[in-house]
Amino acid sequence: MTTIQLYDATLRDGMGGGGLSLTADEKVRVVHQLDALGVDLIEAGFPSSNPKEQQLFELLSRERLDHAEVVAFGMTRRRGVTAAQDDGLRVLVGSFAPVCTLVGKSSVVHVERVVRVTREENLAMIAESIAFLVAQGKRAILDAEHFFDGWRGDPGYAIDCVRAAADAGAERVVLCDTNGGSLPHEIAQATAAVGIALPGVALGIHCHDDTDCAVANTLAAVGAGATQVQGTINGIGERTGNANLLSIIANLQLKLGHRVVTDHQLARLTETGHFVDELLNRAPNPFQPYVGKHAFAHKAGLHAAGVRTDASTFEQIDPALVGNRRDLLVSELAGRATVSEKARDLGLEVDAAHVIERVKELEHQGYSFETADGSFELLLRKEAGAYEPLFRLESWRCIVEQRADGKVETEATIKIFVDGERYVRTAEGNGPVNALDRALRDALTEIHPHLADLELVNFKVRILDETKGTGAITRVLLDTSDGAGQVWGSIGLNENVIAASWQALVDSLERAMQPAPAGT
Ligand SMILES: [Zn+2]
Structure with missing residues (x-):
């Protein structure tokens, strides 16, 4: 059976979904999850579209992955310049990523009306950009944008675009249903036709879920000869989302007999889905196929x-x-x-x-x-009986005061015992967590100076409405960085948001005090 390559677009296309954002550190954690899941290619974004992306590529260049390769994403050259002069392509060449995916137009309407270049110039933009990357030692993939819309309007030209990339040395061309408006039978027909017109060209498929068919469309393309599937974890993405890579993996492996991951990796599917949702501070969808909490519920x-x-x-x-x-x-x-x-x-x-x-x-x-x-x-x-509390709490207190001019001041006081000695500290902060953190660390760094290097990088609050009992419970998730590349998460739960934050804060500092694990 043909090998199907798994291509994850969560960190780039997936982030187009409303209200979704991850820090560079969080993205690194997602990359490791994807690697453990057995994903082949991970699209990390454009290496310099903003400082956050730059930081991400810098971090990723130092990470060691077991299997996956990082992909840098960019566009074909602008019109009127050579590929070598194009700033975007030069950034891609300068990135550590071994694989570059370029998005290029393949629909006449977009070429003529949106980019406003001739059909020939668009083909040259594709061919020269791919050839340039390949000459610079990169493996290149073309994402043929609006391919299926282009196919409906002018199939011959859509195929010319794919051919231009393949002839220029692209290792694969990905047919994109960018508007997400296609249905499985259309995807199958078009993909099969490209396969017949361009035998030997490796094809991929990139679908959006606007017709609620993204996964079905992806499988239809595989049935018609595509050998790379692109998707995002939990199907997050612009509008109604991208094809859900988790469902694609399960369907390919369990229904269609493709061996895309090991059994052990397949068993990580649920954890991966929940992990990404938790990082995004989204409640996991309990009705999500395969991985949802209710996917195998039996009520009746x-x-x-x-x-x-x-x-x-x-x-x-x-x-x-x-x-x-x-x-x-x-x-x-x-x-x-x-x-x-x-x-x-x-x-x-x-x-x-x-x-x-x-x-x-x-x-x-x-x-x-x-x-x-x-x-x-x-x-x-x-x-395991291997736990020593960092301190003993006498009390903490937090005062938040808003003045007539609108200014909000927060002050926290903590009273704790460390090694039998009592510490009382007060600190101000831009909010309760910040003030408590300052007061606590002010006391603790006297004995444990390295706690000063810690940085609270993320603070997420969710009201849990699903809990039984009386009041709503507030859940706080805190991510802490040791300033040397290690990030860990901690959790606090309470009816009071500040108490929940305190609990997460204490866990985070106590975790920082634990001995480094043996081995790697
Ligand atoms: Zn897309």
Whole structure:
């Protein structure tokens, strides 16, 4: 069977979705998740569209990945300049990424009305840009933008664009349903026709979900000969989103018999989906196929009884294959093996079954450990009896005052004991968390100077409405950087947002004090 290449566009195209944003550090964490999932190519963005992207490429150039390769994304040269003179292409050449994807026009309407160049000039823009990158030692991919719209208007020209890229040395041409308006039968017809017109040219497919068919369209293209699938985790992206790479992977592997990832990697599908949602501070969609919390839920009595007798009667697949479970809590999915593995990495010995019980309890209250790896590590240490609190709390207090001129001032006071000695510290800050952090660290850095290097890089608050019981619970997720490339997450939960923040803050500092794990 043909090998299908997995191409993730979460960090570039996926970020086009409304209200979505990740810091450079968070993107690095996503890259490692994608690598562990078995994704072949990871599109990181344009290496210098803004300081954040520049920082991302700088960080990524130092990361070691097991399998995946990083792709830099740019455009074909502008009109009226040579490829070598084009600033954008020069940035791509200067990037460490071994693969570059260029977006180029393949629809006559766009060429003539939007870019306003002749058909010939557009073909030259494609060919020269690809040839330039290849001559500079890059592997080049063309994303043929608006391909299917172009195909409907002038199929001959759309094919000319693909041919121009292939002849110039592109290793692959990706047919893009940029407007997302196509249906599976159209995608299949067009892809098959390109395959016949240009035998030997490796094709890819990039779909958007405007007709609710992005995954189906992607599979249709694979059926018609495409050998690279592009998508984003959970289908995030502009408008209604991109094709959901998680569903594509599951369908290719479990329904169509393509071996795109290992079984072990396939079992990471659910965790990966939740991980990205948590970083984006989105509640994971419980109804998402394969990875959603309800994807294998059985509410009706008859179903539940059927499942108990023979699961295959009411389940399309065994949920464990994709790392999901029958309507259970999220981290429970991680399972015993993962818990044992994480504990081993930290040089700890724990009773995995007991840890899972504990996590289950906490998740029931509203905790979530997908991105709160720092808090999870502390939990493991507590379970292993290898935990020492950083201090003993007497009290903390926080005063927020708004003046008549609109200015808001925050002051925090903490009273703690460290090694039997009492510390009382007060600090001001731009908000409660900042003020508490300053006061706490003011005391602690006297004994632990390296805590001064820590930086709170992210602070996310979500009101959990799904919890049972009385008041709404506030959940705070905090990301902390040690200033040397390590980032960890911590979590706090309380009816009071400041108390939840305090808890996450303390976890974050305590995590910073833990010995480095043995090995790598
Ligand atoms: Zn797109």
